[in-house]
Amino acid sequence: MVAVFLRGAGWQAQRQRAFMVGLAPALLVLVAITLVPAGALVVGSLTPLSLTDPANTFRFDDPLVNYRHLLADERFLQSIGTQLKLSLSSVALQLSFGLCIALLLNGRSRVLSASRTAFLIPMVLPPVVVALIWKILYTPDISPMHRALEAIGWPVRSLIANPDTALWAITVAETWQWFPFTMLMVLAALQTLPPDPVEAANLDGASRWQLFRYIVFPHIRPVLVVCGLFRLIDSFKAFPLIYVLTDGGPGTVTEVTNYYGFIQAFNFSYWGYGSAIAVAILTGVFLLSWAVGKLGWNSHEQHPEH
Template identity: 75%
Template sequence: MAGSVSIRHAASPRGWEAERRRAFLFGLAPSLLILGAITLVPAAALLLISLTPLNLVDPAGTFRFDDPLVNYRQLLDDPRFIGSLWVQVRLSLSSVTLQLALGLAIALLLNANSRVLAAIRSVFLIPMVLPPIVVALIWKILYTPDVSPLHRALEQIGLPLRSLIANPDTALWAISIAETWQWFPFTMLMVLAALQMIPDEPLEAARIDGANRWQLFRYIVLPYIRPVLVVCALFRLIDSFKAFPLIYVLTNGGPGTVTEVTNFYGFIQAFNFSYWGYASAIAVVMLLAVLAISWSISRFKGSDGNERHD
């Protein structure tokens, strides 16, 4: 009898743990179903359509799978698609680099416990909370010479400036500047949080040893915040694929195709030419690129955590 009681007592914690796990999964199931419905189902539909020659002019091709990879083969031979990839790379690299540099610089300036600086930080957050279309309209006004206060001020001092968004040499940079203005507060906030977590002891020890500000930043501050900068860069790199509102309002992909990034080219194929199968293939390629970047973020976080644990 005593043995059976002890076995029952030993088994009850495992039974309770199994019940707890089942209750947890039962409570989580509705969220997983909704998440799957709004993410996996559209993604599967996108992949399915990309394997068809769907064209609104010929709806009969919706479920024709006689040559499922035809759209992807055409992508490899499409110079406009290859050019859009290069434009996307240039826009992403320029905007992410500017966002990191500006966010880091302002975070270093605002890294102090002060009510005035706290208020200034709140002001810097305004661009990030504005809707993308509002940001695009603001910069459309700034870049239009007839109504731009910036252009008028430059004319008053004898420095007239051509429209940056109408010049093929500057149009992409103009979009990159607008993108940087909207999203550098993200990097600023992340870096500020990292700066405020740096312990005071190594900084004080370095000051006692005679280190100047540049040496403090290079040998102490930068190693502490480097993981945060890398994560910020990866996240902003993913978001740089979503610069569609700025491009649509500011340049509409022009002049010519100098600002036609990949998602805008897919938009043209789908809604201007009605090639939905081909546009879906473009979207799938972009989705795979974003998933690869997301995977790199998870790998970086995992390796960073392992290093810190060691």
């Protein structure tokens, strides 16, 4: 069948058709596991889909009703602000710590190699395990951190029970788990840094800061943009940490948008409204990622000499 499909065409056309034939199974799987569920999500968001009212589940007489409710839902709007605080602060910390530690570990020795492996441990742990580790650390009765602080005369309240610190406690846990991703990517970029510009800068008497600012940073900037994009997208999925550590509390101070959608869909069975929240999250992630990526790559393209 493939031979019949490729017969009677030039070499270039046959090559393109062969690529299409080879890609077809993967594309079918991709459509089945991504586009079909996404389409069902969008369709569901246009209906009052609810297990509490099955008779009126698939009505399309007012398809935008869920989205109008979103604009008037103060709790949803508050969750967007909470999500932005968590995402921007955690991504900024992950990039900063990952970059600093990558610079410290950039070298060729057995000690540094072993250190790199140790730093990768948080990233390979399941998110629920990470959440349980930090649950223990943030619980004063069993936390070695709290006992050490009490021993030096500096007792601290539970960070996840305090409305002023709960979100920052989650940010710290999120940063601890995922800064190794940035570290690993930056280390790989540093290993490909050409030695000639560095040697020339050293001969010219450049300081460490000048070496980093004008040679190292322009080289790793595209990698930092990619890391920022990946972590920004993934930060919208900080569900296990919030579920285990705070359950959205105290009150609603750590209730991010996807957690609010989870409550609407699974606690109250408002699947149509929860689907609308999910569509809003997807749209926001696409727009935010596009803006960050566009600004980052444009900044890089303005300096082609690097």
